[in-house]
Amino acid sequence: MSSTFGKNPGTKNGGSAMREHVVTSIRLLLSLTALLGLAYPIAVWGAAQLLAAKASSGSFETAEGRVVGSSLIGQKFAAAEHFRSRPSAAGDGGWDATSSGGSNLAPTSRKLADSVKAAVEVVRKDDPAEGPVQADAVTSSGSGLDPHASPAYALRQVARIAAATGLPEPRIRELVARRTEGRFLGLFGEPRVNVLLLNLDVDAAAAERAPAPAPAAAATSDLRQ
């Protein structure tokens, strides 16, 4: 920088002007760091605590007295009696919340086409239905932590969940409908179902019906990828 401006004959006392710039810069930078880097985030934190303590602290959900995850962070569901999350490319096994991200595979990627093909086969086998497979069921999300499924993909899974939990299909459809969120102002975003909250509803409904140990607890040993 100094060479660009030092050569300039129009700058009087170039050295002392530069010294002044340096001193002012350091003082201003430190003052602004205190304001914008400390006071500002603390003020936002204070206001958030007052207005929305749960939402601003991670939206954690509890069931049977323990935290079971965040309603905003997708997690893996493999048990037959649970609705499934979308495929995840976050981390090696998916749903790694310290490694958020997508597959970053190109539309012409063979690897992507192969994984879509395999996912289509799994969905068709586990949740057979007429017609094409829902796009969200066989693609991984941008974050790898998408907490939602499309209502169409959720409804496709109803028959399997009814068979596994013993709940009647209309009851499960009702749960899906209750958890379906619409577009903002009827226009922005897309309709969606929160998978963790829906599964908590399913567990609660199943527990009500058969007050024995909840079916979900029996399935917790399944940790396969």
Added chain:
Amino acid sequence: MNALPYLKVGVYFLLILALTKPIGLYLERVFTKEPTFLDPILAPLESLLSRLSGIDPKKEQGWRAYTAAMLVFNGAGLLLVYAFQRLQELLPLNPDHLPAVSPALAFNTAVSFVTNTNWQAYSGETTMSHLTQMAALAVQNFLSAATGLALAIAVIRGLTRAESKTIGSFWSDLVRGTLWVLLPVSLVAAIFFATQGVVQDFSGTALVKTLEGGVQKIPGGPMASQESIKMFGTNGGGFLNANSAHPYANPTPATNLLQLALIFAVPAGLTTTLGKMTGKNRHGWAAFWAMSIVFLASTLLAVWSEQRGNPIHHALGVDASVGNMEGKEVRFGAADSALFASVTTSASCGAVNAMHDSLTPLAGLVAVLNIQFGEVIFGGVGAGLYGIFVFIVLTVFIAGLMVGRTPEYLGKKIEAHEVKLAMLSVLVLTFCILGGTALGVSTKAGLAGISNAGPHGLSQVLYAFTSAAGNNGSAFGGLNANSDFYSVAVALAMFFGRFWMIVPIIGIAGSLAAKKRIAETSGTFPVDGPLFVALLVGVILIVGALTFFPVLALGPIVEELLMQAGRLF
């Protein structure tokens, strides 16, 4: 045809149109130091900051002193961001005990945030301590935007003043832009984000047992305060690796719409500020409409392409009605994601709510071309305005050549000196993008970063250098950019793309400020009608398209043709 995706674009555009005038008039009041409703709170804060830093806000600077102050201040910021990263292990607010960031990555990140690029070669949640995020990175989100805003105002002053040696005070412009514009809006937006689910705490990673008994580590931290300025400052550098695709960064369609509005708010408003300060309101609107025409055309193409989806996947039995969902979130879907991709690349923001690497080739083309237009389609905070200023100078120059008159712009003669400087800033961008890409695809170190085969691999390298030189910061994220080659090469592209562009532009402003004002005559080319808008759009398209068409043909265009033919790589 399903009209809903296009309706979203239309309603969003109307929202920006409605915001442009009030924001622009407010900006004009802030920088001409007229009273505003925030003065009771902010005026005392301004005088406190001036006292602490030894600034005399009334002392004006010539363009050289203004530029020197800006460069020294940004240099100091660069060193501070570097120091925070290298020392974070020893500093407080590091609940996950993250180690010091490596020197190459710390250098890359410091340049990235100081230049308002916010290219992120790291994963935020596992690399940066809370203190580094909030006191180093988020502070630069404010200050790089305030720097851009100050420079835009200085350029406008160059147009409004005649026979003047000064173009304002950098210190005063920086402080006023931060206090009156960036801080209040960021504060309100951050609080809204927090109520929607964006995290704002200081805790470390939570270890959670999931419903089916798996283990999940969920990050915490001051995210909301960073997310708002990330968008409003058109920075794009988020707290989390997945950026605005992450549900903690952008949890609902409402937060997504606010993020979209925050990106364009100041860049669009500045067109009104230009009109108001120069006393030519219609000229400001002409700039607005030229930007809007390019924006709407490119956005509609991206939305159409994403909504059409990927025929290779449809053939495998995937539902074609919702569009391409790879790399996208269900709550946004294909259309809102394509809109976001176009807005964030038009505005040099670089935040993403979907993974651009997985966009259909034509939507990826829109993203990269929006940046290659020079980040003037609204552009970054301030950067968009001083960028379009260059194209306006070129437009009146070309119009002048056509009729054989010395070109004039708002009562100032545009002469060889100004045109040379304008071309210099255009060529710097071209050189960084094409030179960097050529280097990337012809060296082992560059090729090693490519993760997708076929023409998409070229697009990945092209996107990286385009994003860096245009100070955008978005990426085809599959590229492994955390290597020494990309850390250094991309950092250099970011540095030259920012400062080698700024210095000639401020030079033009200084030279215009010193000139005499000449009277408008019937021979003066009008800069406010449809003819001017058409010429300006023409110059933007011709410069962008002619420069980059060959490489775009080899990357996204050939990939689109191959995708339609079902070719895989």
